[in-house]
Amino acid sequence: MNTPMKTIVFDLDGTLIDSAPDLHLAANLVLRDEGLPEISFAQARSFIGKGAGVLISRVMQAVGLGDDPAEHARLLAKFMSHYEGEPAHTLVYPGVMDALGRLEAMGCAMGLCTNKPGEPTAIALRHFGFDRFLGKVASADTLPQRKPDPAPLLHVMRDLGAETALYVGDSEVDAETAERAGLPFALYTEGYRKTPVAELYHSYVFDHFDQLPDLVAQHFADVKA
Known part of the structure; x- marks a missing residue:
């Protein structure tokens, strides 16, 4: 592979x-x-x-x-x-769909690692059209372990055939998961985080998804170099 x-x-x-x-x-x-x-x-x-x-x-x-x-x-x-029904009041954050499209065009392989139960995760992916971008998924039901245990994140990474990956999340749980997995972490600051950014493990910070594709391009250019 x-x-x-x-x-x-x-x-x-x-x-x-x-x-x-x-x-x-x-x-x-x-x-x-x-x-x-x-x-x-x-x-x-x-x-x-x-x-x-x-x-x-x-x-x-x-x-x-x-x-x-x-x-x-x-x-x-x-x-x-x-x-477990259709998400009537849930919203996609601004710029997400455009960013996913740009990342796909850049040749990125993308997956999802969430503590959300499997059925609502599948419904959300289908409802918002994320399923066309996110090829591999770990939900709360996939493994016995859940984040901040790194096992689900590493599971998705392996399913994507990758030896390393950039993890993108918003919370203390995500930061700890990335750190324990030994992976770089891009922190989205407009989610559910309660801890100051400076106190969390992170490699990158962004506050709008318009910024993510350029951040990703720079990250992988630095990795390649």
Whole structure:
């Protein structure tokens, strides 16, 4: 197999799409049905990054439910029943589709590594048209490990036939994943990050996807040199 010279792996939530509105709505539909106080949008946004199970754990803590495993499983199932449909309120970040098209034209091999469960990931990829660009995917269901364990990221990279890759993400989880994988990391600053940029592992920083193709071109030119 020929190793692609330019390989990029993307995170999904907070990087390619802003899914916080749909996650917030699904969480509050569960809480409303349970007769519990709803969480704010800011709370929901801060709970994103380590998968649906962690999000529900944080929701339970926020409304004083504790951490009973059976209750967690029940509420997670209810949450997923609300969330697994078409993403009605999720938005693609500005410039993403154009950037993916430009990267494809540059000959980049691209994949996805996300902590989002498999079914909503597949729906989002199809709904927004990302599936034509992102040939290999690791979701929360692909391996036993999830980010920040580097295993899913390395899995996607290997599926793409690459020995190295540039990882693009938005969060503390993504930065730790890239660092543990020993890969360069491009940090998108408009996602769900809470930590100052200077305190996170990163190789590059960008705040609009219009900037990404030139950043990628420069990165792989430097690697080749």
